[in-house]
Amino acid sequence: AQRVTQPEKLLSVFKGAPVELKCNYSYSGSPELFWYVQYSRQRLQLLLRHISRESIKGFTADLNKGETSFHLKKPFAQEEDSAMYYCALRHGSGNTGKLIFGQGTTLQVKP
Amino acid sequence: EAGVTQSPTHLIKTRGQQATLRCSPISGHTSVYWYQQALGLGLQFLLWYDEGEERNRGNFPPRFSGRQFPNYSSELNVNALELEDSALYLCASTPLDRGHYEQYFGPGTRLTVT
Numbered sequence: 001a002q003r004v005t006q007p008e009k010l011l012s013v014f015k016g017a018p019v020e021l022k023c024n025y026s027y028s029g030s031p032e033l034f035w036y037v038q039y040s041r042q043r044l045q046l047l048l049r050h051i052s053r054e055s056i057k058g059f060t061a062d063l064n065k066g067e068t069s070f071h072l073k074k075p076f077a078q079e080e081d082s083a084m085y086y087c088a089l090r091h092g093s094g095n096t097g098k099l100i101f102g103q104g105t106t107l108q109v110k111p
Numbered sequence: 112e113a114g115v116t117q118s119p120t121h122l123i124k125t126r127g128q129q130a131t132l133r134c135s136p137i138s139g140h141t142s143v144y145w146y147q148q149a150l151g152l153g154l155q156f157l158l159w160y161d162e163g164e165e166r167n168r169g170n171f172p173p174r175f176s177g178r179q180f181p182n183y184s185s186e187l188n189v190n191a192l193e194l195e196d197s198a199l200y201l202c203a204s205t206p207l208d209r210g211h212y213e214q215y216f217g218p219g220t221r222l223t224v225t
Contacts, residue, residue, distance in 0.1 A: 043114070043115075043215075043216045043217065043218055044154075044201065044203075044216040045215075045216065046213045046214070049213075086153070086154065098144075098156050098159060098167050098169070099144075099154075099156060099214065100156065101146075101153050101154040101155075101156075102153060103151075103152075103153040104153055104154075
């Protein structure tokens, strides 16, 4: 069954410390993975997708098919990074819109 | 550009009643998705509408249904409400050229069933 697991409900770090938000997936096909973020009192929004291999707000995520992981990393956390982060997997191929989300991890960056 | 809008913001119903939730996508977006975010369960895919047709549904009973109108707005109906239907219901839309992965989310409707 397709599944996305985010093992940590809460990750608390100090400003300037490295951050790694874990995401593991279970999927039989070729996965397409994303990170969505929800800042306080804002809407859920796309942060990055694995295909683009870009860095957004200093965050990067590499798809590791061997470990079935898509961890989100940032070398130096900022207070404004505090938010809820969701890892998501697109189910199916082509133009299918079903996203399977993980439970989410709250990142708390302390000053 | 105006974002995805949802109404009402809050909805309180009693068990057994019906609830109707509404969503207006961003102008130019033809696909609408519905998700349920129940406490402790994360976001769960409910329904996907595209060009007026239901394209996919999640593991929810048939009492969860909806439709998409010619102007691409959408309605989610939940019949015979149960206490466990209490949740935040999120609507999202995507533009045609984003391969359906970049979903723009609305603020949600908080449904409380008593």
